[in-house]
Amino acid sequence: MAKFRKKKSGGQTAINTASLPDIVFMLLFFFMVSTTMKEVDMKVQIKPAQATELAKLEKKELVTFIYVGVPAKKFQSLYGSEPRIQLNDQFATVPDIQSYIAQARDNMKESDQPKMTTSIKADRECPMGVITDIKQALRKAAALKINYSAAEKVDVK
Template identity: 45%
Template sequence: MAKFSKKRGKASPKVSTASLPDIIFMLLFFFMMVTVLRDSTLKVAVNTPEATQLTKLEEKSLVNYIYIGRPTIQYRDLYGTAPRIQLGDKISIVDDIPLFLEQHKVKLPEAKRTQITSSLRVDGEVTMGIVQDVKTKLRKSNQLKINYSAGSRSGKLEN
């Protein structure tokens, strides 16, 4: 009769990798859901002034961002070096502001439309003439909640 011997402790059991693709896809899905993508590509250079007392805006979906500054180097041949207004992804003129505001309003529920804030991100080197024109057009469009964006002393941009 043959004698059988048991192998004890010589080989460790293999780790199952069957659930690894599921874990990878769950992580991928999680990061896709929580990542906030930038709304627009900046075509104007905006270096906001620094401030010490800042208030953070609560609901970012209720904010219209209006950028005012000189075009970046790659757009200077097309738009020149004078200060420009950027609404969303395109360089615009002051007369385009009411349409921009209306396009943002229709995306929101009826109850939240009165809570919309326009945030002006203005370069520190820009003269107040173009800023005053934007403010006047916002007032005529009945957009009375205006916020000036500023960077904190630590360099972190806040609203």
């Protein structure tokens, strides 16, 4: 009396993987959207300074970066080993900052212009002289909101 017969005998049923590509694509799109490719070629070496009381830099489009540091090895023959300023993709001097800021401001939406922030990314060993000059130039350019870029401090204690 084999009344209750198993419908299938043995053999694992394969899980339907048809929706797997969909899931993966979803993840893919998420990462594609959130990814920011590095926009500039770093020509100066920067070891970030460290601090603890950090604020996050929100809204990338409002931020203009100024990099300060010793030129990378391959540029040292040309530009020396003193700390230099890098704006966008090239080395610059302090007087260039004003036009750089003006240009960055022009590229912004008018409503965003007052919120413009300038982030100074400087090497931790860089002397303050350069940075003071930059600060003066920024004041002249009326870019008063600044941010001293720093990384979270790793406690050594």
